[in-house]
Amino acid sequence: MDAILLQVLNGLDKGAAYALIALGLTLVFGTLGVVNFAHGALFMFGAFCAVTLEKVLTISTKVKDESITFFEAYKEVPILEANFPVVGGFIVDWSVPFAILLAIPVMLIIGLVMERGLIRHFYNRPHADQILVTFGLAIVAQEIIRHYFGANPIPQLAPDAFAGAAPIGELFGLGKNVVYPWWRLVYLGFATLIIGGVFAFLQFTTFGMVVRAGMQDRETVGLLGINIQRRFTIVFALAAVVAGLAGVMYTPILPPNYHMGMDFLVLSFVVVVVGGMGSLGGAVLAGFLLGILQSFASMTEVKSIVPGIDQIIIYLVAVVVLLVRPRGLLGRKGVMED
């Protein structure tokens, strides 16, 4: 029982990342009708926003180390911390959450530039062309990151307050073995918040209503005198922000590297397909589901029965779903069913 709960928990945080990326992919596909292979790059850009902020905040000076009294010793201390010991130290410690503030405007701009500069020329081109051009863009993005940040993963630390593991088992009376890193809990909460926010935005605001109407029937909405194109562009930027924030908060879980975008993209695409192309709920559901499945498949007990299953489980599920239920778990009838 404990083991099962643990695996579910382990799967949830990865699933949350899949769900957030897949949500953006689905939004873009549902509104603009574009298959965006560069969406993983947005996730990566978000993660590197956190890296950049951390680098900037921790630009260091040499300060005399008082703890060593035998000889003159110096240690590196971030300028911020040296000048404002309390506030500065706090900001440096909390650099990952603070990176959200940096990531929102940055991702908005990247999203808008990408949509206006490239994607809009591809609305009416075949899906193959869209795939190809965004694939090229994804390569360019990852190579730029590699050029400036190197090929090695750059570990990021969660704030000290969230270091260590939460004794979930004790809280719920399930035995002491069930522990779960605090930061992953935070990530789960954050992801839930974002997903809830996006759904609420689409469901309860006028803007969201227009967007949903546009997803149903773009032409009619346009004929009603609404500039649907502009709204879709904003939706694209929104999707970029969602992916970026998912990346920012994921950095303490997975040290960001230049190919993380591609790694997550392929899986997120599979998630979208499993959930149902164009179905937002499906994307979220499938994201969590596949995350949990993957985590179960990497249990040693499972691996001893079917070796290598952890490597292929997601793809296997995708293949089965596509063949048995082509429109995906929650896909609408007739949408991209072929």
Place this chain on the structure above:
Amino acid sequence: MSVTGRTPSALADWILMVLFAAAVLTMPWWLAPFGANYPDLMQKFAIYGVFAVGFNLLFGLTGYLSFGHAAFLGVGSYTAVWCFKLLTMNVLPALVASVVVAGIFAFLIGFVSLRRSGIYFSILTLAFAQMSYNLAYSVLTPITNGETGLQLSLSDPRVVDSALGVEVTRSLPSTTFFGIKMSGISGFYFCAVVLIIAFFVALRITRSPFGMMLKAIKSNQTRMKYTGFNTRPYLIWAFVISGMYAGLAGALLSITDPLAGAERMQWTASGEVVLMTILGGVGTMIGPVLGAALIKYLENIFSAINTGELTRMLSWVPEGMQDFAVSTVGLFVGDGWHLTLGLMFMIVVVFLPGGIMEGVRRIARLFSRRKAGPVEPPRATNIATAGEGGA
């Protein structure tokens, strides 16, 4: 596919074939001014040419965009190396075995993937290729030798060779074609001949009724189905043939360098062959070969430039600007070669969807505008060619 919607005559095809063969075989001479006339590089031209020609048979004719073709290349490579390890260093059995195994593999994947079309097909093939790649790295390590890559060793049995009494050398034996060592220039000529044969077969397939059928599927599959054709067998065959080409290319890679690694199966490798085909011109005969050669050539040039060399090359830039110039250009060369590749990818898709061949055609049209009547743009020809499909 011809631009004017008219099938070129048999004579034109033979002329094309002869010119192509001549161009390929004389590569060592006419590539000399480009500094690309050494065997290693020319082998790559030929091998990736085979790969791209095969890919084009699927993507160019049927319009089905596979993002998993590198899997077949990898399977072909592994099969060939295993042949060298177990049977003989002669390349012929390895070639045949690779093509057969890759074909079977392609049949299995195609049988499942081709139940869907469009983007779903792309994602399915991508999923299968990633599955193969992940498996090659993990569970299948006994077969693939994981990250190290599969290579020859002195303790390999090589049953046929030892039965025939080929003397055992102390160093690793090299691949041979009935005694001709497959290294250096002879290796290139072997690949070149294979490319010419592969090209010839692809040409015949394209011009055959079968090829017509594939083009018809691309232009309007629904209509094909209503006319009473079952398109599925045609698609599966196209996929299998295309997979066999990839397997052949994989075998050639192993023949020129008997080392097979899983990174050949990664999806970026699949993306590369897509780019080769697109860059040259989807659906044209020569295009994919041109695209493959161009990319391998540029890769060779760009990735060889390091910072020191760059500084020397940019020594004419004014003093203050030099560091900036070096770092900017440095983005695109050396390790950054993939950036250039990605940019090329985008530029071609955005501005020249028909690839080099369309560029050539556009230029040719400029010169012969008065003579030729209005020429249909390539995208509009689909229906015109489809009409001849049933014949």
